[in-house]
Amino acid sequence: MTIKVVRGNPTPEELAAALAVVRARAAAASAEPSGAPAPRDSWSDPSRIAAHSVPRPGPVSWSRTYWPA
Structure with missing residues (x-):
């Protein structure tokens, strides 16, 4: 390694x-x-936010998006 003073x-x-x-x-x-x-910190792990899969909507769920149940 060479160091030169400029x-x-x-x-x-x-x-x-x-x-x-x-x-x-x-x-x-x-x-x-x-x-x-x-090593990843558990707080920064994105899998902890979505630990469970979100249920998929059924065939008539579009009609229930506006009306209260």
């Missing part, structure tokens, strides 16, 4: 701090599992 004149301490940040970010990125999805 502008300015940083001190050796500033370069060391910037390199430490870059290395820490690279180590954190390589430590994360790349292919495994994160």
Whole structure:
């Protein structure tokens, strides 16, 4: 890995701090599992909202949509 200073004149301490940040970010990125999805929280699971199937309307249900039962 090569780091090049494009502008300015940083001190050796500033370069060391910037390199430490870059290395820490690279180590954190390589430590994360790349292919495994994160576990889903039960609150964000859409199947909890529709846990049971909605009953299908019958052949004459269209006539009962307006009139109270």
